[in-house]
Amino acid sequence: MRALPQEDTVYLGDTARVPYGTKSPETVVRFSRQIASFLVKKDIKLLVVACNTASAVALEVLQTEFPIPVVGVIEPGAERAVTVTRNGKVGVIGTAGTIRSSAYTKAIKRINPEIEVVTTACPMFVPLAEEGWVDNEVARLTAATYLQEMKTKGIDTLVLGCTHYPLLKGIIAEVMGSDVTLVDSAAETAKKVRAILSGSGELRPEAEQGNHHFYVTDVPAGFIRVGNRFLGSAFGDVYQVELEDEQFSEEDLL
Amino acid sequence: MRALPQEDTVYLGDTARVPYGTKSPETVVRFSRQIASFLVKKDIKLLVVACNTASAVALEVLQTEFPIPVVGVIEPGAERAVTVTRNGKVGVIGTAGTIRSSAYTKAIKRINPEIEVVTTACPMFVPLAEEGWVDNEVARLTAATYLQEMKTKGIDTLVLGCTHYPLLKGIIAEVMGSDVTLVDSAAETAKKVRAILSGSGELRPEAEQGNHHFYVTDVPAGFIRVGNRFLGSAFGDVYQVELEDEQFSEEDLL
Numbered sequence: 001m002r003a004l005p006q007e008d009t010v011y012l013g014d015t016a017r018v019p020y021g022t023k024s025p026e027t028v029v030r031f032s033r034q035i036a037s038f039l040v041k042k043d044i045k046l047l048v049v050a051c052n053t054a055s056a057v058a059l060e061v062l063q064t065e066f067p068i069p070v071v072g073v074i075e076p077g078a079e080r081a082v083t084v085t086r087n088g089k090v091g092v093i094g095t096a097g098t099i100r101s102s103a104y105t106k107a108i109k110r111i112n113p114e115i116e117v118v119t120t121a122c123p124m125f126v127p128l129a130e131e132g133w134v135d136n137e138v139a140r141l142t143a144a145t146y147l148q149e150m151k152t153k154g155i156d157t158l159v160l161g162c163t164h165y166p167l168l169k170g171i172i173a174e175v176m177g178s179d180v181t182l183v184d185s186a187a188e189t190a191k192k193v194r195a196i197l198s199g200s201g202e203l204r205p206e207a208e209q210g211n212h213h214f215y216v217t218d219v220p221a222g223f224i225r226v227g228n229r230f231l232g233s234a235f236g237d238v239y240q241v242e243l244e245d246e247q248f249s250e251e252d253l254l
Numbered sequence: 255m256r257a258l259p260q261e262d263t264v265y266l267g268d269t270a271r272v273p274y275g276t277k278s279p280e281t282v283v284r285f286s287r288q289i290a291s292f293l294v295k296k297d298i299k300l301l302v303v304a305c306n307t308a309s310a311v312a313l314e315v316l317q318t319e320f321p322i323p324v325v326g327v328i329e330p331g332a333e334r335a336v337t338v339t340r341n342g343k344v345g346v347i348g349t350a351g352t353i354r355s356s357a358y359t360k361a362i363k364r365i366n367p368e369i370e371v372v373t374t375a376c377p378m379f380v381p382l383a384e385e386g387w388v389d390n391e392v393a394r395l396t397a398a399t400y401l402q403e404m405k406t407k408g409i410d411t412l413v414l415g416c417t418h419y420p421l422l423k424g425i426i427a428e429v430m431g432s433d434v435t436l437v438d439s440a441a442e443t444a445k446k447v448r449a450i451l452s453g454s455g456e457l458r459p460e461a462e463q464g465n466h467h468f469y470v471t472d473v474p475a476g477f478i479r480v481g482n483r484f485l486g487s488a489f490g491d492v493y494q495v496e497l498e499d500e501q502f503s504e505e506d507l508l
Contacts, residue, residue, distance in 0.1 A: 024472050026473050124387070127377065
């Protein structure tokens, strides 16, 4: 919204089924397909998979199945980390699903195989952010516990590989110290979107003003409350929708 | 399984969509209906809603809509707390959804309106239990933070109003002190099930040996890992199933 204010956005938050970070790849792929189908029916010209876990496990499937550009958040974050690091040692933190997939390690090594990548899953960070505990002793001790080993590895760059983690930036920086640069994917992903749309001649003129539509799968109240923590103010109407499951019977699965 | 070893059980864990404690009542009711429909098709004679959040918000709907006895975990826990307390001051901890519903307070006051009930939501307890952090400093500090105010209220009984909380019994007891009795609903719920089946003449002879079937909505691996923490050993085959959503179009909702 800040980087490309002229573009419309259609956002789907699967609030009835979050979090994704603890689910299996199979289930994340199934849910991601449902969401992509919903958004493609809204006539979008490009799809951003703005969730690290879904990017890590479902991106290729979506790129194969849908006829529009599909951009994940892993590659932009990996590119940024490779640019930022001076000593060639990069840390990555994320959900269990993202870390288990090794998606960041693979993406970083595709750009530069020489770079050493150290990864740690931090499952408690999402609940902490959702609880609003981003600057208390529990958050500090949790960060210290997860990052204890990471600190001994000599990294100079740490990728915040989950959409919620930038909310914990303060205490993560405190634990890691000022020598470690924190990287998050949001700004890089927006740049990539601009580049793709610009390349295909689909970028809107800057004079225009985009509209934003929000859809969620649970009732909107909770989403509006947490969303305000990210966007900082009221962000218009939020509608509840039902995602369609692929229809197969229980017998197919047994 | 321990209290009524002669009975078959059919268990459905909605692992693709947990946790329920953070979802709206509307969504918990919708998911609970899907699960009840699935289990009723398995020809069960009684349904236990073995989740505090679902019991708190969906029990009445299920009791109205399904033609078999439906037993929740709130009432048995409330009855136990009323029996246990000596000073008439009872604490209840649970998920945001359970506490917001006031289901325990209402159930306790229905039995004895004189009893004072103090409640606190502890959203971080489920992620802690899932992470296996049940006896470290983060768990201890989280419990101390949530229970700080509860400790000043002079309660002598505390209801663990969420299926995961008994895993944190050790540190909860440590924080609350030995004067406070911890109550969980599991044993009381099993007693209630026995009483209902006995009353209707549907209790199996004790010489029989029940079979147990487990169904989940995500792939079984994660469920088996966490399930072992509760049941203590391998518990047979676990099948993945798809729950059917009520079919209504997006337009119905807008």
